[in-house]
Each structure stands twice: as structure tokens, then as C-alpha cells.
Amino acid sequence: MTTEPERTDRASSRRGASLLFGLGGLLLALAGCGGGATEAGQGDYWQGYVEGDNVFAASSQGGSLVRIAVEKGQAVKSGELLFELDPEPQALQVEQARERVAQAEARLADLERGVRPSELAAIEARLAGAKSALGRARADLERRRELFESSGPDVVSKEEIDRFAAEVEVDAFNVASLEAELETARLGGRSGAVEAARREVATLRIAQREAQWALDQKRVTAPTAALVQDTLFDVGEVVPAGRPVVSLLPPGGVLVRFFVPQSALPTLAAGDSVQVRVDGLEGEFQARIRFITTEAEFTPPVIYSRESRSKLVFMVEATPEPDALARLHPGQPLEVRPGAR
Template identity: 40%
Template structure:
């Protein structure tokens, strides 16, 4: 949310007319004798608001608008909801990807299933039986070779068969040992990284979904609601304009003979039509640059028309008593 300092274009104190109308009210100032003297003079001014535009960073149809213009809302109050079908689907997809990655890591840690190990054991039993037969055959062929009953080639073939069957037995024994082991550390680390990536994608999807339902981050007045239900809201376009109490200020102008007696933090009284009592405020800004009341005639005779902008803010408790654009009269406490 961004704070912006402006009045509605249709307001009588809008940008083009504001300065002329306000400064025209300033000239009946009390005669002031010196720069440092205190005075009971009153200065004309107006109330201005620094509005907070509440928007979603994503586009969507306006499905719900929970507030209306002129309503005072507290911090955390639901303001509006944009349609979020796509964001909900993305969150569901990301959640499933997290579950898949976690299941794969758990599978790596447990090794092969018992049924798969039983298959390897059966294969080992077959290989052991074959190795026993080939070993026995090799012993018989060796005896036959010693008495000249078989050739050297037949003995070599019998020896190779016995060695091959014995190697097969060792291979299957190692397979069973490996099947009982979990995945390698590097594989588990890589899968753990996949889980973290999936969780980050889920967090991003949840964040996008949460930005489709917007609540007030601070208390204030709902000043305007530019969109209506069912309208398409572009990304970043304000759906609610709020005026927090701390963003209300009074702007008024004083002559060059008075500006030196005013300073930041000084208390003033704000008077307005219909206010049962003056509203206390404190000066927060004293302009360093002078302005001329119209008409602008650069001569020594127009020095009395030289004025300085002053800004003052009421307390948050008193701010709701004032309305942006409201003419006021300011005097020193």
C-alpha cells in the first residue's frame, strides 16, 4: 500500500483551485508587529488527507466487497476478495508435489520392499544349487582327466562352469545386502533439496492466494470504493481508498511576519464550522519557501502578500472530527 497526498478532483479545494481559494481567505490577517512576538491572530486553512490505496498485486474479478464508503474499520477488517480459482489450483498442485517428494525420500530410506528381497533370496537358492552341481561335476571331470578319460578342453569347460556358478551366487548375495540398505547419502541429499524446492513453490502459491483476499493493515475511514462487484480489477489497481486517522492534516498559510514564531511541535487550535470545541493539533511542517497571494505583482508594495505554508496534525483521537477539504481557522494555543 502507498500513501498519496491529494484531494478528490471534484472537490472545491482541488489542486488547480486550492491555492487561489485558500490564499484569498488569508488577507484579513491581524496586524502583527514583529517576527518573534506572540499573537492571537487566526489563519485560514483547510483539511487534507493522505489517502492509502489498498490493492492486490494480481488481477481478478471483484467477488466480494465487505466495506462501504464512510465506514470506519479496524485493523484486520476484511476489505475485498478477488476471484482466485487459478491460485487455488496452483496451491493444490504445489501441495501434491511436496507429498510426492517426501514419499520418494521415505522410500529411499527404507530400501527395497520385503517382497523384492524374497525374490532375490529365491534366485540365490537357485544359483547355490547350480553352483553345487557344477562344482561336483568339476571334481568328477578332474578325476577323469587324471586317468585320461577326458580331454583338457572338457576339463577347462567344466572348471569355467563351476567358477561362473559360484560368481553368480556371490552376486546375488551382494544384491540382497544392497536391497536392505537405504539410498545413498548423496541421493537422499538431492531428494531433500527437491522437497525444499517443492515447499518453496507451495509457499509462493499460498502467498499469491492470500493476496486475493485483502484486509486492512490499519484502522481508518473507508473514503472510496472505485470498483463494483463483478468488475475486472487490473493488477495493482486500488479497490479501497482509506484515510487512517494519522494521515489527516491541516494546511494553512501565515504571513512573513509570523512564520518566524512558529516551529515544529508547537500546539495550535483548529476551529471549524459545526465543531463543538476546537481541535488540538501540533505543527509538523513549516515551509522554507515563500508564496505570493494573487495577483502576483513583484514590487515592494506586495511584500505584505508574502505567505508561508504550515502543516499541523491533530491526534488520532481527534482526526475523525475533521474531513478532507473542510475549511478551518487555525490559531495559536
């Protein structure tokens, strides 16, 4: 059996639920009326935020971080040193490559130069001795022929003349051989050997440049003038190859990113001008659309809009005018209105 107090409590609960339901309906109706606030032509703005297109400085080589030359918030110029990694083992590889090139160049020079001057002098001396021996042999042969003709075979036999003639031939062959050896020595190495040595030197020089390039990668400089946003490693830590160590924000890296519904998309095109307002900054500034995404997406959580929370939108990026860049900071919320094309 239900008592009177219980019936009173239930009646109060029903009246409370009816009141909440009525308030909920009123809020939904108000939300429906404000749903067009983000669409140009029906409301006054699209929502967005300032985005920073950072440049991440990294080395193609890994190693221990020995120096960070910049701090957060520091302005750097193009070519200014950002950080250094331990130069080893690349420094050793450069030295080894340099020694290999020097050895190959010495071998090439030796082939192109031919034999040493002292070796040439020795060949020339041997040639002179061979020519002298040839001269004596010819003179001896000539005298024996004259004796054979004047005195006959009783003084000089035919066999003796033949023997001296054979000695002349041997000495003449020695002279010809030494003359050819001397000419070859003066010419230097064979063309094939010289060409192979030249190719070896060229290959080793390429390896030396590659080793020097790898060593140079241990010192990383700013690719452009920028503001240091963050340093991602501490001195002493080992940095893997390709991992960013310093994050930079170049002046042209600040952009306006906002989101428009599908109904407003046909009214926008790359190159169009829009008006931008940022909380805390007086007045508006212009930005020029540089990119409109081709795919729809859900409104990102950073855009706190109850009306457009569940709608599909298209992302648009615009480049602010130069005078406004210094006043903008990534993450700032902003409002965008259509401007003149």
C-alpha cells in the same frame, strides 16, 4: 461639432471614473493594512484545513470484483474483509502446484526407501539359489579330487577336475554379485539422486507457497481499524492489479494542514504545540507539529485569503489531540494560532 448633451455625458463619465479610481485606492490601502493578518505576531492566525491521510486498499493481483463487503461510512476493524476478487486462475495454479509437490515427494520417498519388498525378496531368492549351486559345485569338485587321488587319472581325469573347479569359480562369482546387488537395494537410491530429489521437492514447495500467496491476495482485509471513506469499483468490474478498491481513513490519518509565511517559519519547529479553531466547533484544541516542508509554495486555492494569495508560504502539518479527532472531517477550514512549545 460636439453638442451640449455629449459634453454632459463625457463629464459624467470622467466623474464616475474618478470615483471608481478613488474607491480602488481606498480598497488597496485597506488591504495593505490587513496584510499582516496571517502572520503570527502581527495578526492572530494562520489559515489551513483538515486533511485526511487515507489508506488505499488494493490487491497485487488483478481480476473481476465479485464482492464488496463494506459500505461508505462503515467502521471496520483490523483484519475485517473489505472485498474479494475472482479466485481464478490462482486457485487452479495452487492445485497444480500441490499435485507437483505430491509427485516429487513420492519420487523422493521411493529413492530413500530403495527397491520394493517384493524386489528384495526376488534378489534374496536368487542369492539363495546361487549359494546352493556353489555348494553343490564345491562338493562335486571335492569328490572328484578324492577319486583322482585314490584311483588315479584312469577314473577321473585332470581336465575334468579343472572343469569342475571353473564351475565353482563361476558360482562363487554369482553369489558375490547377488550379495552386492542385495546390499545396494537395501541402501536405497544413490546419495546424489536422493539429494537432487530433495531439492526438487523444496523448489516445488516454494512454488506452491507462491501460488497460495497469490490466491490469498484475491481477498483483501483492512490493514488497521478505520472508517470507509469510499469504494472505487462496483461488483462485476475488472480491477487491474494494484488499483485501489476501497479508501480507508484510520483514526490517526486525520491531521491539521496550515500555511505560514517565511517570516513566521523560524518560530516553528517539529514538536511544537499550536492552537486550532474550526468553524462550527466550540473552543480550541491543541495539535502538535509533526512536519514542516523545506520548500516554499504558493498559497493553495482552498485558502481564500486576499492578503496572502500571491505570497509564498510553507506548509506545516500537525497531529490533533485524540479528543478532537472524532469531531474533525477532511476539508474543514480552520485557523491556527501559535501555542506553547
